[in-house]
Amino acid sequence: MKADKDSVQRLLKTAAGQLNGVMKMVEEDRYCIDISNQLQAVTAILKKANREILHAHMRCCVTEAVESGNADEKIDELLDLMERAAK
Template sequence: MTETHTALTPARTASLARLKRVEGQVRGVARMIEEDRYCIDVLTQLSAVKSALAAVEGEILKDHARHCVSHAIESGDAADQKAKLNELIALLAKHYRL
């Protein structure tokens, strides 16, 4: 189930800013490869990119729990609550290969 929102939450705005920085990091890594930079330096930068993406992923997951999941709980709608829980379980199972 996917939902779209019309206004960005502060957490999403911050995540978007982080992703723009990651985009710059990725362009920098591409430049390093074009310039035939030392492999360890490229790998170090790739590790930084992965860490930055993981931080964004964590923030979006927290935002989802704070807003979407709590809204489903507060609504009292059992079907929506079950759907949100199943989405989280599926996501975590895929992420952790459960």
């Protein structure tokens, strides 16, 4: 992985902590909207971590593939990822 590991790990640990908090909220029968708000916060952090990983992938792995003339596989991977994200 070419992304900044410290940054990605920090984001994932934050998301994990928030998700543990959400599970506790569910156990405590907290207000639905409060739970939903926290789930959206977790989702936002995971999306940010994913963006960092994908940006690094584009800057490094895809760039290297283009320079070596083997970009088709990397482009197909990204297209597959985009299709799954659009569902």
